[in-house]
Amino acid sequence: MTADYLRFYGVAKTFGTVPVVRRTDLSIARDALVVFLGPSGCGKTTLMRMVGGLDSPTEGWIELDGGRVDRPDRRRGMVFQSYSSFPWLTVAQNIAFGMRYRDDLTAAEKQERVRHYLDLVGLTDFADSYPSRISGGMRQRVAIARTLAAGSEVLLMDEPFGALDALTRERLQVQLRSIQKREAKTVVFVTHDVEEAVFLADRIILFSARPATIVADIDVTAELGAERPLDIRETRPFFDLRNHVLHLIRHETSEAA
């Protein structure tokens, strides 16, 4: 892992006169799955959008692999909670959309990549289905496949499983970790769900209530290891870490109140 792959240099954001993100310095390693955790509305999504180049910092700057981030590009792909796939395109066409504006791939290569990512997310049988005909969990898998097919090195995921039922959500968490490790991608995942954060993360960055300030940086891999079978949730280390993070976030929320 390259330790300084994604770096935040004194990044701050203010909307009008309202500070949303306080001066943040942070370094994220290549191929890490980092979860931004914090109370709702704390500014973690704003921080992630700045990584995507969709918002600009009021102060400071962000670098990806030594290059300054100043606009959106396909190296950093977004997966949203809602409207994650285009309803007028089939599953396969949605995945192909990730490569639509790439001139460096031939049509045959694009087709091959679509097949590969359909298979990776287990949607080969639904290639010709429209998003309205598949479940919410499948739609999120389409969005992940599209981002991977685009060739994104960093996946920016804004509460992507927030609207799903508990069991689908759990299964997608397992799948996301497996895909992330297999495809060697850096993931920045925003959530306010503590259990999801502990299960998914290599590292949790815990933010305060608005304006977002880093209050804890937790190395989850050091505590739980890299392997995350579903039943890890029933183990003592998972339970303890979850309680520790919960305690921190409760403390943070009560301080803000």
Add this chain to the structure above:
Amino acid sequence: MSGAMDEPLPERGKRPAQGRSKTLRTALGGLFAFRGRSSPTVEVGVSVLAAAIVLGLWEAASRAGWIAPQFLPSPSAVLGALWTMTTEQSLGYHIAVSTGRVWAAFLLAAAMAIPIGILMSSYRIVGAALEPMIDFIRYLPVPALVPLSIIWFGVGETTKIFLLWLGTFFQLVLLVADDMRRVPHEYVEVARTVGANSRQLMWDVALRSMGPTLLDNLRITLGWCWTYLIIAEIVAASSGIGYVIWQARRFVKTPEVMAGVVVIGLIGLVTDQLLRLLHRRFFRYL
């Protein structure tokens, strides 16, 4: 990767096999349930039956002499007038003239309103400059502008098309702007992160996303265009359904007036159904 909790949704319209009588009972039951669902065939049947009941009551009321025929002629009298107008008074020609005027004005309004509405929503400078003016003109009654339009364009075709355009364009442009505004920003942002430029965002994302509501709004404003037809065709006209209705009114030929109105209604109904069909064909994914 798929599993029990993450399954595709059942396809719409596909139901488990069941007996014919049970299907009919379910469809009929759906008619009376709050937000119930029925079959299209049953719904068409209900529509035809309701229309037949209204026409039957109307015919009975006229024949019984409850309403004077010069105020409300019977459906059979209207049908008779329609036959005479078609066979002896070139109603087909007048329908063609009116349809031509309505479509010319409507297409002109659409061709202008779609790009302007999109620009109004996409660029604040265009929205800020145009929206107050359009809002002002939108509330002006079209009949009040008839004298002005005659001064500007004379009494020819241009005036008629201008009046129809006037009744459509200013409404449509705001509807298009609203359609554009409702394109989810997530779609735009996803497209930007995969490298789409502004032109590609417009064609590949915004227009595709707003397509269904845009066609709906075009359908609605085409209906409004027909409602302005009478106003447009009483201005020194010598052809068109509006002219026919207006002439019949002068001689108190109420069945002919009614027949003209019915023709407009039928054209509206057929056009609307055709546009709905187009909607279903274009937007199968909905």
